[in-house]
Amino acid sequence: MSVIKPKIDDLLDKTDNNRFLLASLASKRACDINSMLREQHSRVLAVQDIDDITIAMSGKDTISMAMEEIVDGNISFEHDKYEAALGHKAAEE
Template sequence: MSVVKPAIDGLLDRTENNRFLLAALASKRACDINSMLRDQHSRVLAVQDIDDITVALSGKDTISMAMDEIASGDISYDREIFDAALSGRSSSEA
């Protein structure tokens, strides 16, 4: 699988060209989306034998959804907390 849209360069611009930060943001958001959709599924549908419920409900995989949100600026990060984490300080010390 490759990221074609949104372009990787645009995504890296949103994360100060930090590939680790981009991967962490996308992974965390994809997990949140997946959890949200699974919760909705368990409340609304009684469908069995569907392995990837996210794709079944939304038509897109969660990583693609997360990358789209990062590219549009809907998902971001707190730079002070990120910098504090990199330096080993707690966010309250930042």
Template sequence: MMPVSVVKPPIDELLDKTERNRFLLASLASKRACDINSMLRGQHSRVLAVQDVDDITIALSGKDTISMAMDEIADGDISFDLPRFEEALGHRAADV
């Protein structure tokens, strides 16, 4: 598997979308990447009998799922509920 590097979209742009909270950014991106993987696995398991989902994703989209998730965050396609996030943490995000 290739290492992932966040060059585009710029990390500062991504942090601006997530209250400048690195944990929130990582959580959103990983959750969305898992969702994309699950969606792709479901679609392709009906058509192809392939074992490596990451290779399928890259072959079909040209991108890995983390990059796809980061692009969606930068575009504003992925959002979050700040009060719910803070409640899950047990404190306000600004206190971190």
């Protein structure tokens, strides 16, 4: 699988060109989306027999949904907290 839309360069621009941060943000958001959709799982199964609730409800996989949210600016990170968590600088209070 490759990232075609949104473009990887656009995604990296949103994460200071940090591939690890991009992967972390996308995977965390994808897990959140999955959790939200799984709460709806029993309701959908009552209507139709579908195994993959995410694709059934959205037509997309959760990673694609998360990456679209990142490039749109709906998901971001706090640069100072991220740097402090890495130990690159002291956390500001």
